[in-house]
Amino acid sequence: MISITGECGLPPYSFVWNNGSISSIISNLSGGTYKVTVTDAQGLTKKKTFKIHEPSAIxxxxxxxxxxxxxxxxxxxxxxxxxxxxxxxxxxxxxxxxxxxxxxxxxxxxxxxxxxxxxxxxxxxxxEEPTLLQITNTIVSPDPAHPGKFRITVTATGGTPYNNGYRYRRCNHSGSDCTSWQVSNVLTNLNPGTYQVKVKDANGCIAIQTVTINSPGCMMEPSEIIAMEVDNLPVEPTHLLSIRSLEDPAHFQFTSLHPNPGKEYAMVFWNSVQNEEITIRVTDLTGRTILTRTIEAIIGQNESLLDMSDLATGIFVVSIQNLHSIQSKVWVKTD
Missing domain, CATH: 2.60.40.1080 (Immunoglobulin-like)
Structure with a gap:
């Protein structure tokens, strides 16, 4: 707004602006230059220029x-x-x-x-916020690198992972005495007991789950097949009972079977000298096949977890077979 008044001269005064207004007050003006001519009653004039500065937009x-x-x-x-x-x-x-x-x-x-x-x-x-960091699964199994010990394999989702995943550690049951954070999701060399498994993401968020490793009892490593005398062994026409070579280290070596005795599962370990197809078979003492699994083995150490939860209590034979040989160990199912 610009407001002017006349001084000196003889009133009344008239006003003429360059925007066409004839009032002494002009308003609602944008930035720019405004000129006014003031004339008194005797015809005397006076000119004045005003500049209005407009601020930049916010x-x-x-x-x-x-x-x-x-x-x-x-x-x-x-x-x-x-x-x-x-x-x-x-x-x-x-x-x-x-x-x-x-x-x-x-x-x-x-x-x-x-x-x-x-x-x-x-x-x-x-x-925004990340999804919930959580441990979705933990698997307890024998640790092949440390006989008689166990390992925990951890699966986690959510949060904000590092470029190469999460960080993992295990602590004792109270959350103290923890290992250093590691990139691998496999926690190894564990004794039976209760542990806190912890997962950390790139933002420092932590998920915790308690995992208990039960003692398997006495660990056995049978070195040979148990021979039993069975009276009146029934053999159906569809059954074939055969005896084959039990060892051929030139092709593979059946190294261990954990836990033994066991309840829910048995972990089979063997070493192969070549990439080959391996058949794992579980039979009872009558020769009846309970479970069969075919695996593509690789050179070096191999392992396979067998679900034995549906088997009755008793003695079973676990065999590993390729095209050339078969090796077997006895596994005992307990209550």
Whole structure:
């Protein structure tokens, strides 16, 4: 707005502006140059020039940082303002009135900026959170690298993984006496007992699960087939009872069978000198086949986990066979 009054000369005065107005007051003006000619009653004139400066538009950029762990409230949002006329005031949708707000949960946060002239600008910040980091599965099995010991294989999902996955460690049952964080998801060389298995992601979020390794009792490594005399052995026409060579180390070596005796499972370990097809067969003492599994073995150490939970209590023969030989060990199922 521009307002002028006449001085000296003889009133009344008349006003003529370059925008066509004839009033002493002009308003609702944009930035620019305005000229006025004032004439008194005697026809004397006076000219005046005014310049109105227009501020630049308010430029608002809203940035945010996401929540580190699922359900936490360490997110932030910040309003970055340029243009207009400072100072600025801030009003966020959660009631905060500072440039930066902290302690945020996942959600949407709006901010309105007001400059010294009352001009406003609004923006939005989106604070996200990762999915829940959790341990979805743990498998306990004998540790082939440490006879008589066990290992725990851990599967985790969610969170914010490192480029090469998660980090893993095990602690005692109370959560202390922990190992160092490792990249491998297999925790090895474990005795029977209760452990806390921990998984960490790139944001430092941690998932914990308690795993108990039960003592298998006496560990046996039979070195030969048990021969038993069975009276009145029934053989159906569809059954074939045969005896074959039990050892041929030139092709593979049946190294161990854990746990033995056992209840729910048996882990078979063998070494192969070539890539070959191996058949694992479980039979009872009458020669009846209970379970058969065919595996593509690789050169070096191999292993296979057998589910024995459906077998009745008793003595069974576990055999490993290729095209040239067969090797067997006795496995005892307990209650």
């Amino acid at each position: 430029n608002l950029n809203v940035s945010s940082t996401d929540v580190s762990c699922h359900g936490d409230n360490d997110g932030t949002a910040k309003a970055n303002v340029h243009g207009g006329n400072s100072p600025y005031t801030y009003l966020w949708s959660n009631g905060e009135t500072t440039k930066k707000i902290t302690g945020l949960y996942q959600g949407t946060y709006t901010v309105t900026i007001t400059d010294e002239n009352g001009c406003t600008k609004s923006g939005v910040a989106y604070v």
